[in-house]
Amino acid sequence: MIFTAELPIRFAHCDPAGIVFYPRYFEMMNGVVEDWCAQGLACSFHEMHIARGIGLPTVHLETDFIKPTELGESLLAELVVTKLGKSSVELQICFRGPQQDMRLKAKLVLVMMDLKLRKSIAISDELSTAMQKYCKI
Template sequence: MFTLPQTIRFQHCDPAGIVFYPRYFEMLNLTVEHFFEDRLEASFNHLHQQLRLGVPTVRIDTEFRAASRLEDVVDFDLRLIRLGRSSATLSVEGRCEEETRLNAEIVLVAIDMDTRKARRWPDGLRAKLQEQLEA
């Protein structure tokens, strides 16, 4: 499992003082980006510029379970749960202390940045993804 703690800031909140739900999608994406950089040793810059590989989200199912407020620290726990030829499915739970704030299932697809078509995971990256799946 990969965990990224994120502090709720003023920029994330609506006038009621709770996280405006679209901001959670930014936090989820940040978690994915850090997962690729920290666990797979593949920053988005490296993927895009050197490998010409994009990993857009093609599906995201989210359940918002409880409100988060200014200065809460939400731990985003990410697990790789499925690995396909050109796709990866991630499960993410956002928790503050012991309370679940949201659950999400995210499907990413590896695409060629030039053709915008799905492509196989490069062998080295696929091996690192496989390690995460088995961990």
């Protein structure tokens, strides 16, 4: 299964040339992860951070910027799990343009963390089971 999200490109995302300023892509990717947690895993960031005292920070990120995206376009974000460990999850996130053309491809490694202790912890069985639904075969 692939988690998808529609991302409208707004003025705030763009540089003076009218194309997405590359750091904004990282904010968009974080938003996709946040939406995946809430909608795909049924555990919002509020639930994780406030109620459970856990987080899922990014510890590694590789990104290929393939083609510029312009103000007014919409991107389709696609997220899949490429590796699921005891305390970490590796994701692939792709952004596609209106003609399904690849704009960005990224690999992220997230680690489950106890926010009070600032240490990695095992991903709960509940979240691990939910993440497995998005594993790339």
